[in-house]
Amino acid sequence: xLALCALVALGGACKKKGPSPNxxxxxxxxxxxxxxxxxxSLDRARQGxxxxxxxxxxxxxxxxxxxxxxxxxxxxxxxxxQWLRDNPRVRAELEGHCDSRGTIEYNVALGARRAxxxxxYLTGQGLAxxxxxxxxxxxxxxxxxxxxxxxxxRNRRVHSVVGGQ
Amino acid sequence: MxxxxxxxxxxxxxxxxLPVRAVVSVSIFGPGSQQFPIAIVPPKGDAALGQEFAxxxxxxxxxxxxxRVLDPRTFTEDPQTAGVTADAIDFAGWAAIGAQQLVKGTxxxxxxxxxxxxxxxxxxxxxxxxxxxxxxxGSRADVPRMAHRYADQLLAVLTGERGPFDSxxxxxxxxxxxxxxVYVYTFDMATPARxxxxxxxxxxxxxxxxxxxxxxxxxxxxxxxxFEVDVASRAVVQFSNDSKTYLGGVWSPDGxxxxxxxxxxxxxxxxLLDRWGxxxxxxxxxxxxxxxxxWAPDGQRFVFCSSRSGSPQIYTMAIGxxxxxxxxxxxxxxxSPAWSPKGDLxxxxxxxxxxxxxxxxxADGSHPRTITGAxxxxxxxxxxxxxxxxFSSSRGGGRTLWLADRDGRTQKQLTPDGGDxxSPAWSxxxx
Numbered sequence: 001x002l003a004l005c006a007l008v009a010l011g012g013a014c015k016k017k018g019p020s021p022n023x024x025x026x027x028x029x030x031x032x033x034x035x036x037x038x039x040x041s042l043d044r045a046r047q048g049x050x051x052x053x054x055x056x057x058x059x060x061x062x063x064x065x066x067x068x069x070x071x072x073x074x075x076x077x078x079x080x081x082q083w084l085r086d087n088p089r090v091r092a093e094l095e096g097h098c099d100s101r102g103t104i105e106y107n108v109a110l111g112a113r114r115a116x117x118x119x120x121y122l123t124g125q126g127l128a129x130x131x132x133x134x135x136x137x138x139x140x141x142x143x144x145x146x147x148x149x150x151x152x153x154r155n156r157r158v159h160s161v162v163g164g165q
Numbered sequence: 166m167x168x169x170x171x172x173x174x175x176x177x178x179x180x181x182x183l184p185v186r187a188v189v190s191v192s193i194f195g196p197g198s199q200q201f202p203i204a205i206v207p208p209k210g211d212a213a214l215g216q217e218f219a220x221x222x223x224x225x226x227x228x229x230x231x232x233r234v235l236d237p238r239t240f241t242e243d244p245q246t247a248g249v250t251a252d253a254i255d256f257a258g259w260a261a262i263g264a265q266q267l268v269k270g271t272x273x274x275x276x277x278x279x280x281x282x283x284x285x286x287x288x289x290x291x292x293x294x295x296x297x298x299x300x301x302x303g304s305r306a307d308v309p310r311m312a313h314r315y316a317d318q319l320l321a322v323l324t325g326e327r328g329p330f331d332s333x334x335x336x337x338x339x340x341x342x343x344x345x346x347v348y349v350y351t352f353d354m355a356t357p358a359r360x361x362x363x364x365x366x367x368x369x370x371x372x373x374x375x376x377x378x379x380x381x382x383x384x385x386x387x388x389x390x391x392f393e394v395d396v397a398s399r400a401v402v403q404f405s406n407d408s409k410t411y412l413g414g415v416w417s418p419d420g421x422x423x424x425x426x427x428x429x430x431x432x433x434x435x436x437l438l439d440r441w442g443x444x445x446x447x448x449x450x451x452x453x454x455x456x457x458x459x460w461a462p463d464g465q466r467f468v469f470c471s472s473r474s475g476s477p478q479i480y481t482m483a484i485g486x487x488x489x490x491x492x493x494x495x496x497x498x499x500x501s502p503a504w505s506p507k508g509d510l511x512x513x514x515x516x517x518x519x520x521x522x523x524x525x526x527x528a529d530g531s532h533p534r535t536i537t538g539a540x541x542x543x544x545x546x547x548x549x550x551x552x553x554x555x556f557s558s559s560r561g562g563g564r565t566l567w568l569a570d571r572d573g574r575t576q577k578q579l580t581p582d583g584g585d586x587x588s589p590a591w592s593x594x595x596x
Contacts, residue, residue: 042384045343046364065477065498101521103501103514103543104337104368104588105426106470106477108389108412109433109454116431134431135388140345140366147519 040161041095041141051141056083057092057160060118061153064099067113069121077121080160084127093161094118096136099152100145104138111136118158175307177314180282180298200233201323204264206244207237208272214279214308215244215272221309221353222268225316225330228352228568230575231323235264256291264288268319272308279303281311285319297322309353310595317594320550329548333592334555335360335370335379336566339585347381347394350566350580350589357580360394361401369413372592374420379590380404382413391425391442404442412456414438417464424448424458424467435469437484448482449489461504461528468492468502468511479513481528492530501544504528506593507551510571514543514556523556525571536573546591555579555589 041051053059057080060073069077084090096111115134123129144151205223207215219237226232239262248254249269259267270283285297299318301311313331320328330352337345341359347370348357361367365385372379377396382389391405391414405411405425412433414425422445423438435458437446449455453473460467461481468481471489479502480489493499498516505511511528514521520541526533540560547554551571558567558578566579566586580586 042366048343101516101519101541102477102498103457103470103521105412105456106454106500108368109426109428109456112428112431112433113454119431136428137366137384138368140368 038161039163040093040135041097041137041159045141051097051137051143052159052161053143055160056087056162059157059159060114062114062156062158064152064156065102065110067110067117069117074121077118078125081122081125081127084122084131087162090162091131091133093133093135093163095159095161096134096138097141097143097155097157097159098139099155100139100142100147101152102139104140106138108136108138108140111138114156114158118160175301175303175311175314177302178300179296180284180300201231201266202235202263203232203266203268204235204240204259204262205237205268206240206247208270208281208283209245209247209249210272211274211279212245214274214305217308218272218281218312218315219268221312222316225313225328225352226319228330228577228579229316229320229328230570230577231320232266235262239263251286251292254286254291256286256288259288266294268315274305277304279305279308279311281308283315285322294322309351313352326550326552327594329550329553329591329594331595332549333372333376333595334546334566334579335372335590335592336557336586337367337370337381337588340583345585345587347379348586349379349396352579355581356584357586360396360399362399363401369426369588371413371415371590373416374418374593376592376595380414380416380423382411389428391423405438406442406444409444415459417460418462419464424460426456426458435467446486448484448486457501459503462506462508468504470500470502470513479511479530481511490529492526492528493524493533494530495533496524499524503545503547503554505547505551505571506549510551512545512547512554512571514545520559523554523569523573525554525573534573536569536571537576539576542567544588546589548591549594555591557587557589 058076060076094115096115098107098111119132142155205219207219223234227234267286272281281301284293286293316330317328334350336348338348339345345367347361347367348359350357363383363385367381367383370379370381378393380393383392388410391411392401393404394401410428412426414423425436425438427436434455435448436444439445451473455471458467458469466483470477471480476497477500479493479499480491482489496515499513502513512525515524521543522535523537523542523545524533524535540558542556542558545554545556553570555568557564564585566589568579569576
């Protein structure tokens with residue numbers, strides 16, 4: 001019986017639900033969406049907003065397939081560092097992002113390295129590590145979708161989300 | 166009884182006859198080269214079910230690259246009245262419209278059971294083809310799977326290798342909204358059907374070998390972890406430990422272990438987990454990126470992507486532990502490997518300029534050949550027959566799923582334009 005249900009379920013007509021921790025409301029049921037709090041890029045996407053860019057802490061940009069911090073990036077991070085010192089109760093989440101080239105899983109791993117590189121730089125300058133957290137979204141939450149050098153460069157970044165004041 | 170074995174009650178009986186041998190040999194006939202003109206006549210009886218069977222079978226045979234399916238509008242007979250046995254078929258009439266092969270049969274429905282009898286006829290020989298006759302029984306909802314089963318059998322008869330169409334493809338897609346969920350696609354569907362409702366990002370779907378579950382990574386609780394969705398109930402349970410971050414995982418061919426990509430403090434490595442999600446072994450321990458593990462069919466080795474040489478390349482390694490052996494020798498960016506279920510070939514995506522293309526090589530990296538050229542193509546996954554691959558392609562605009570044979574001679578679009586269909590994972594054959 002459930003086997004038949006599975007086939008029907010593929011067409012969206014089977015409403016039998018299992019003990020999901022995530023109450024799975026189907027298309028024909030009541031739509032319920034977590035519009036969340038928070039201002040991270042995934043929180044924003046859940047609210048239908050574009051990923052965050054800039055803010056009190058500036059975005060840091062990278063070369064293709066690289067997590068190296070160049071001179072420009074270090075200059076930006078020095079300004080971010082000063083802002084964090086001036087606002088000692090603020091915590092920041094460092095989001096790693098990538099351009100659209102390369103596969104999804106690889107880019108999540110690459111974004112994690114970018115976020116870690118930024119965290120290491122800031123803590124290396126004396127910032128307390130517990131004020132910083134990291135997450136990578138790979139190429140899943142791009143600022144722009146065009147397949148151009150300009151857009152790729154914009155998406156290769158670590159974006160800092162402030163909170164926890 | 167539960168689970169994905171949708172045809173658990175379907176009966177398949179080989180119909181005996183005094184047929185001719187298959188007229189086609191693989192040597193003169195491959196996907197994308199010489200295509201065989203075939204007429205698929207809706208089986209006589211229940212007209213709606215007969216049409217559905219013919220539609221699904223036609224698409225499968227078209228996708229296989231071995232056939233040119235004749236337009237039913239050119240048929241000169243009424244399928245509901247014309248004969249379905251060799252002595253009653255107007256072979257001269259079928260030859261006149263260019264058919265060299267002909268599928269005919271009957272389909273009867275009653276009391277919830279559908280009974281289908283079909284055969285493949287060779288028009289020139291005026292007889293049915295050896296081992297092409299089948300009686301299939303199941304429910305009305307089983308008719309698409311009966312068509313897939315029969316398509317797979319026709320490929321077995323004509324090429325010596327059973328077809329892959331009675332199977333499923335898991336993928337991630339944004340077809341339902343802004344964010345990616347896990348979807349499933351079968352070859353009779355117009356568009357993929359949604360399995361999860363994560364309100365988050367999901368990545369790297371992978372089948373449990375019994376096809377009852379799809380493992381995937383989700384950002385539902387902020388940092389990505391592994392979850393598994395039950396295909397029948399759509400219930401989602403957490404698979405990996407709370408305190409760890411995972412970018413994806415794949416079940417071993419015997420369903421007892423999982424190879425997973427663990428991310429820890431910015432570094433990614435490959436771990437071996439037991440069936441309950443506990444770490445049993447750390448397989449790689451390197452400062453570079455190690456991602457996208459895929460099992461060899463023997464369950465003793467795996468292939469993965471690592472940037473340990475300074476650029477992302479493809480490596481194989483023993484589950485028991487060994488030095489990784491690099492198998493990709495050309496290209497500066499090679500990623501998302503997949504090991505053929507036959508064991509002999511590995512496919513991956515390689516960067517060429519600003520696009521990625523699918524490469525197929527020997528399991529040791531020998532004789533690599535690029536099998537795609539249009540758009541950007543990545544995340545290849547092998548069909549259960551080791552003859553076809555599915556991958557995500559940007560040709561035609563957004564990301565859609567495409568199918569190619571391992572030589573790249575036939576390339577067919579599977580999912581319609583307008584989606585963002587990524588990370589396809591082809592299941593084993595359904596039971």
